Amino acid sequence: MASITLENLAHSYLPDPGGDHDFALKEINHIWEDGRAYALLGPSGCGKTTLLNIISGLLTPTSGRVLFGDKDVTVSSTAERNIAQVFQFPVVYDTMTVRQNLAFPLRNRGMEADYVSERVEQIAQMIGLEADLHKKARGLTSDLKQKISLGRGMVRDDVNAILFDEPLTVIDPHLKWELRTQLKSLHREFGHTMIYVTHDQTEALTFAEKVVVMHEGRVVQIGTPKELFETPAHVFVGYFIGSPGMNFVPVSVTGNKAHINGNTIDLHHDYGNPQGDILLGIRPEFVRLSKSDGLPVQINRVQDVGRHKFINATLFDIEINISANEGFEIESDMIKIEFDPANIGIFRDNWRMNGKAIDQSNGGTV
């Protein structure tokens, strides 16, 4: 096993890429540390599968290098890289039994029969397929097929990393949780480097130690689930993580004050006097309805989803989502909202600004 380094990596599917927009994957520098579990999160078409295929060697990047440890593998074949990959749709060899499926990668590498059968038993036990070893692979359910796929990757003991390309897409919802938990415990137990591509934030946030969020071919943030939630680095991360996503309100900012339609919102940080497209971002969880203080809103609808109430309101023509706890009573004269200043983020041209911390005693809610 080894760490995986991406150096100035970029890829375009066009033979002769011109500008930035021709690149499916824009320049990226990143080190995937050995033995960690990563999620690669982003909507369809954001370049995550491209990135995954470059790491596994199914694609050769237009520019940049891929290193496994210190070794440059940019042009090495998939087999040389010792990568395992689990695809969106389960890939099994239909005519073989589960046992033959698991043994296939080892037999292709010319391993001895004794070793192969021992290793296959071992892996089958790890992923819970011992009982199905004699069965034909084609008759199995998709979750078992996906396990075979995973098993074929893990059966090689020199595997550098296991890549997952939206592996739970075709799995029944009630099995998704179970498989993900199993995957996590396999990771803890055997310490493979795992990279898990998904567009489902729940999957990403529960599986990974670090989540890499991609948007339009660019990595916009790499962080723990907590960081993504509390301090999204890009407007897209705010939208994409959380349900509903972050609220964004266009404002103007001077120092530690934000202004909107003649109202002033106090901030915890000093942002100077930023120019450009300035947005104030706040998660629905940190917006509170109130009777007297704050900004005037018009409430459109309330959805009770059990543990939460989602309130949709309009603030100066901008839609705002508010999340309130179950016990919170909504009264008819609640026509104002307050923002929790500690959880406000200011974004300039879509990217989060780092303000200077100021003395808290000056602050306070609106």
Added chain:
Amino acid sequence: MEKTVNQRAWLLVLPVLVLVAFSSIIPMMTVVNYSFQDSFGENIFFWVGLEWYQELLRSERLWDALGRQLLFSFIILMIEIPLGILVALSMPKKGISASICLVLMSLPLLIPYNVVGTIWQVFGRADIGLLGRTLSDLGISYNYSQNAFDAWVTVIIMDVWHWTSLVALLAYAGLRSIPKPYYQAAMIDQASRWNVFRYIELPKMRGVLMIAILLRFMDSFMIYTEPFVLTGGGPGNATTFLSIDLVKMALGQFDLGPAAAFSLMYFLVILLISYVFYTVMITIDKDEAKQ
């Protein structure tokens, strides 16, 4: 809920019933009728029962033709199926060259059977044909109208030329439907080219190959036009397949009764073989799914 009895549904299927009656059932019953009767002309018929059937089953002529027919179908299947797969595997996967290939491959399929026979008849002639003349100039004795072996070789090559594209096109469609991740997984598993074919491509092509085999079998079992134009069933009876024999009997000798009995048995044989073939296919499919 009470079921209402409504016989008007019959009205809706009536058109198709009438159509099928006129296109297949009535003509077929006429044949059935002939097969049990004898006639000496002037539209006078005598009931003879199963006599024609018994006579045919005893006749060497029918069994010889059947033997030739089975041998022919077997040979062309053994050539066309592997060759078709090979062609499909080596066809370009996309782009303009793929389209050109597809068009070129379809050409033999679009040529009328009669013309195919004529093309090969001229092509193989020892005096003026390109193939026949070249072979005889090279000192190879080749004459499809006098040598039974040469006639067979020509008929088989003609059929392979005419129909391998069909198998190739079907196999190509099967190959194109294999999702890319299968190949990627095979790359990761370090599978050899042969293993990719054996464990991915062949199993995925199985459905279309079964159809190809069934189509080619039925079609070759009924072959008439091309060998008729090329050799007329000769030399001697060397290339007299079932259809050619049937036409000789029905139109050449105008033996309506025996020819009708022949037709029905011919039809039943094709039906039976196709049915057996189909059932075996389905059973294998089910068994594998169960395991």
